Amino acid sequence: MDHIKRADRLGAITRILTATPNRLHGYAEFCELFGAAKSTISEDIDIIANSISRFAEGRVETIAGASGGVRFRPLPSKKRMRETLNGLCARLSQPGRLLPGGFVYTSDLTSESDAVWSIGEILAAEFYDVEPDVVLTMETKGIPIAMSVAQMLDVPLIIARRDSRAYEGSAVKINYIAGNGVDLETMALARRAVKSGQKALIIDDFMKGGGTLGGMVELMQEFQVKVVGIGVMIATAKSPVAKLNVRALMTIEELDEVGNRAIVRPSPYFAAKAELQ
Amino acid sequence: MDHIKRADRLGAITRILTATPNRLHGYAEFCELFGAAKSTISEDIDIIANSISRFAEGRVETIAGASGGVRFRPLPSKKRMRETLNGLCARLSQPGRLLPGGFVYTSDLTSESDAVWSIGEILAAEFYDVEPDVVLTMETKGIPIAMSVAQMLDVPLIIARRDSRAYEGSAVKINYIAGNGVDLETMALARRAVKSGQKALIIDDFMKGGGTLGGMVELMQEFQVKVVGIGVMIATAKSPVAKLNVRALMTIEELDEVGNRAIVRPSPYFAAKAELQ
Numbered sequence: 001m002d003h004i005k006r007a008d009r010l011g012a013i014t015r016i017l018t019a020t021p022n023r024l025h026g027y028a029e030f031c032e033l034f035g036a037a038k039s040t041i042s043e044d045i046d047i048i049a050n051s052i053s054r055f056a057e058g059r060v061e062t063i064a065g066a067s068g069g070v071r072f073r074p075l076p077s078k079k080r081m082r083e084t085l086n087g088l089c090a091r092l093s094q095p096g097r098l099l100p101g102g103f104v105y106t107s108d109l110t111s112e113s114d115a116v117w118s119i120g121e122i123l124a125a126e127f128y129d130v131e132p133d134v135v136l137t138m139e140t141k142g143i144p145i146a147m148s149v150a151q152m153l154d155v156p157l158i159i160a161r162r163d164s165r166a167y168e169g170s171a172v173k174i175n176y177i178a179g180n181g182v183d184l185e186t187m188a189l190a191r192r193a194v195k196s197g198q199k200a201l202i203i204d205d206f207m208k209g210g211g212t213l214g215g216m217v218e219l220m221q222e223f224q225v226k227v228v229g230i231g232v233m234i235a236t237a238k239s240p241v242a243k244l245n246v247r248a249l250m251t252i253e254e255l256d257e258v259g260n261r262a263i264v265r266p267s268p269y270f271a272a273k274a275e276l277q
Numbered sequence: 278m279d280h281i282k283r284a285d286r287l288g289a290i291t292r293i294l295t296a297t298p299n300r301l302h303g304y305a306e307f308c309e310l311f312g313a314a315k316s317t318i319s320e321d322i323d324i325i326a327n328s329i330s331r332f333a334e335g336r337v338e339t340i341a342g343a344s345g346g347v348r349f350r351p352l353p354s355k356k357r358m359r360e361t362l363n364g365l366c367a368r369l370s371q372p373g374r375l376l377p378g379g380f381v382y383t384s385d386l387t388s389e390s391d392a393v394w395s396i397g398e399i400l401a402a403e404f405y406d407v408e409p410d411v412v413l414t415m416e417t418k419g420i421p422i423a424m425s426v427a428q429m430l431d432v433p434l435i436i437a438r439r440d441s442r443a444y445e446g447s448a449v450k451i452n453y454i455a456g457n458g459v460d461l462e463t464m465a466l467a468r469r470a471v472k473s474g475q476k477a478l479i480i481d482d483f484m485k486g487g488g489t490l491g492g493m494v495e496l497m498q499e500f501q502v503k504v505v506g507i508g509v510m511i512a513t514a515k516s517p518v519a520k521l522n523v524r525a526l527m528t529i530e531e532l533d534e535v536g537n538r539a540i541v542r543p544s545p546y547f548a549a550k551a552e553l554q
Contacts, residue, residue, distance in 0.1 A: 007283060011328030014291035015335065019394075033332055051288030055310055058292065105446050107467055111411075111433040116424075117296075134388075139417040140436060147393075147421055156388040161417060169382050190384055 004034050006044060013041075014048050017060065017072040022128065022154040026069040045070050057121070073128060074121045074152050081274035084118040085266040089250055092234070092264040102236065102255055103206070104262045110144045110205060110233075119249060120148025122270065123203065123231040126247050127153065130228040132201035134158050134194055136220065138187060138212050145233055146203040153201070160219060164188035172222050179209015187215050189223070196224040207235040210244055217244070234264065281311050283321060290318075291325050294337060294349040299405065299431040301346040322347050334398070350405060351398045351429050358551035361395040362543040366527055369511070369541040379513065379532055380483070381539045387421045387482060387510075396526060397425025399547065400480065400508040403524050404430065407505040409478035411435050411471050413497065415464060415489050422510055423480040430478070437496060441465035449499050456486015464492050466500070473501040484512040487521055494521070511541065 013030060030041045042062075049060035058074045076084065088109065097105045109115045123145070132153060137146035138160045150157035163186065164171035173188040194200065202216050213230060220227050235241050235248035249270055253263040266276055290307060307318045319339075326337035335351045353361065365386065374382045386392045400422070409430060414423035415437045427434035440463065441448035450465040471477065479493050490507055497504050512518050512525035526547055530540040543553055 007287060007324050008328050008331070010284060010287040011291045011325035011337075012332035014288045015295050015329050015333040018292050018295055019333075047284050048288035051285050052292050055286070055289035056292040056296075060288075099446055105467075105469075107436075108433075108469065111435050111470070113424075113428045113431065113433070117428075140420070140438060143417070143420045144424055144434065147390075147424055151390045151394075154390065156385075156390070157421065158388050159384075159417060169376055190382075192382075192385065193388070 004036070006040075006047075009034050009036070009041075009044050010048060010051075013044055014052070017048070017070065018058070020154065021058075021072055021074050021152045022124075024063060024067075024069040024071045073125075075125050076118070076121045078273075078275050080118070081122055081270070082276055084122060085250070085270060085274055085276065088115065088119070089264045089266060092250065093261060095259055095261040098255060098257065098260045098262050102208070102252075104234065104252060104264065106205060106234070107141060110141060116144045116148045119145050119233055120152055122249060123247065124149045124152035126231060127201050127229045130201070131199065132228050133198040134200050134225075136160065136189075136194075136200045136202050136216055137204055138216060141206070142204040142233075145205055149201070149203050149231070155201075158189065158193040158200075160187045160189045160216060162187060172219070174215065174219050174222060176215030176218055177211060179211030181209070185211065185215065187212075187219060189219055194220075194223050194225050198225050199228045200225045201228055202230045203232070205233045207232045207239045207241070207246060207248060210240045210246075213244055213246065235267070281313065283317075283324075286311050286313070286318075286321050287325060287328075290321055291329070294325070294347065295335070297431065298335075298349055298351050298429045299401075301340060301344075301348045303346040350402075352402050353395070353398045355550075355552050357395070358399055358547070359553055361399065362527070362547060362551055362553065365392065365396070366541045366543060369527065370538060372536055372538040375532060375534065375537045375539050379485070379529075381511065381529060381541070383482060383511070384418065387418060393421045393425045396422050396510055397429055399526060400524065401426045401429035403508060404478050404506045407478070408476065409505050410475040411477050411502075413437065413466075413471075413477045413479050413493055414481055415493060418483070419481040419510075422482055426478070426480050426508065432478075435466065435470040435477075437464045437466045437493060439464060449496070451492065451496050451499060453492030453495055454488060456488030458486070458488075462488065462492065464489075464496060466496055471497075471500050471502050475502050476505045477502045479504055479507045480509070482510045484509045484516045484518070484523060484525060487517045487523075490521055490523065512544070 027038050027041050062070045135150035135157045147157050164173050170191045171188045178185050200220050230246045232248045234250045236252045248267045251267045253265050304315050304318050339347045412427035412434045424434050441450050447468045448465045455462045477497050507523045509525045511527045513529045525544045528544045530542050
């Protein structure tokens with residue numbers, strides 16, 4: 001192999017690190033790839049870390065020690081958080097989105113990779129420290145956001161379903177009380193989806209009465225899995241957010257049934273975090 | 278702003294390009310960000326393109342002309358395709374995965390971001406040229422793979438559902454004949470999910486009788502949307518793959534009911550593409 005200059009390495013190292021968010025790469029991987037000394041790679045990493053922190057979003061972190069290495073974590077700047085929250089709230093507050101039952105139409109947002117990425121980035125950043133082993137969601141609409149969070153945390157996404165279906169093999173099925181406090185619902189998860197003793201992060205798109213989230217917490221108890229966090233895209237103003245310790249990105253403040261619209265605002269927690277006035 | 282050296286730019290440019298696969302970025306974006314001349318940015322891009330093509334996966338492409346710019350497309354090398362296909366087939370051929378009805382347990386694979394990424398990368402590469410406007414899938418198990426393909430193509434993911442639910446607003450619902458040729462099934466899609474005249478790529482996880490895929494094709498006809506491609510993760514040996522012109526990554530060659538396993542192999546098309554012996 002001919003002599004490889006620094007500029008020839010930086011693009012590939014950046015790509016490799018950012019393609020696997022939150023995953024620790026040993027320096028040896030890069031030393032081998034480029035036939036370079038550890039000190040050289042270490043300097044490359046410093047240059048990349050500086051470039052990304054100044055001009056892009058996210059953070060390159062180096063972990064010292066024998067089991068150490070380098071990893072990239074997506075982390076939105078306050079500016080990007082403000083743009084994301086303001087943009088989402090403006091769109092969700094548009095007339096025509098209010099649906100029967102006080103729900104809001106969000107499927108166009110959660111079908112866009114930009115929106116899903118931005119939401120995932122903000123929610124994931126809340127939970128790096130609690131180091132979940134899996135992300136759990138309930139089918140169907142929460143899946144894109146939950147998958148985005150799982151990708152950024154570099155953990156598997158597991159999906160609870162409304163019924164246990166033949167093609168998932170044996171499953172654990174529970175009954176839970178819906179958010180209206182009356183209806184009995186069921187949810188199921190493949191027995192091999194998660195192991196006892198693991199830590200789960202629950203992510204969903206919408207929280208109203210908290211029934212589905214409560215069901216997922218119960219489901220994890222069945223598996224002897226600890227719930228280390230709950231994050232949702234939108235909660236209604238009356239959601240039991242505090243009771244379940246839920247991080248909600250946005251809140252539906254009021255329903256304007258005449259104008260056929262919901263007033264959606266950044267939640268106080270994330271408004272403060274993004275330094276929104 | 279102090280003088281910004283080349284090495285200070287390469288990491289950030291790589292991150293920005295690779296965070297938005299298949300999206301065209303004008304040079305002006307980077308000229309502005311770094312206060313640099315177009316010729317300087319153009320040299321940066323050439324260096325990054327070379328670095329990624331030599332040492333990582335994917336391709337940085339420059340498009341000339343007034344509406345031109347630069348984009349990054351994930352493209353697996355033949356080596357990575359071989360590793361992905363061999364790895365997936367080995368895992369899917371393990372004993373214990375055979376489920377009632379000739380299905381194979383795949384939910385652990387489609388819950389892993391690595392596997393989903395690799396599958397998405399291979400399938401997306403088949404369809405860059407037909408330029409779909411949306412990716413369509415049917416809930417639930419195909420969603421992670423479909424979302425991965427949609428991210429790489431930079432288009433929205435739309436999800437057909439088994440029934441039209443209140444919180445998606447008005448929906449188009451169709452009946453279709455299941456793959457067994459007997460049962461009548463329904464699927465629904467929100468009316469605002471896709472516009473007449475757009476082009477759709479259909480992605481799903483499993484193809485047996487082709488009923489669900491056929492239903493999705495019909496559904497797109499209802500919306501006056503052209504289906505420009507169909508890709509699936511696994512097809513059974515008797516699937517009507519040719520009839521529907523489906524690109525299947527892997528094929529279930531036979532079922533070993535005594536050993537409780539399926540023999541899964543790369544499909545001939547992708548085996549040839551990956552230069553598998």
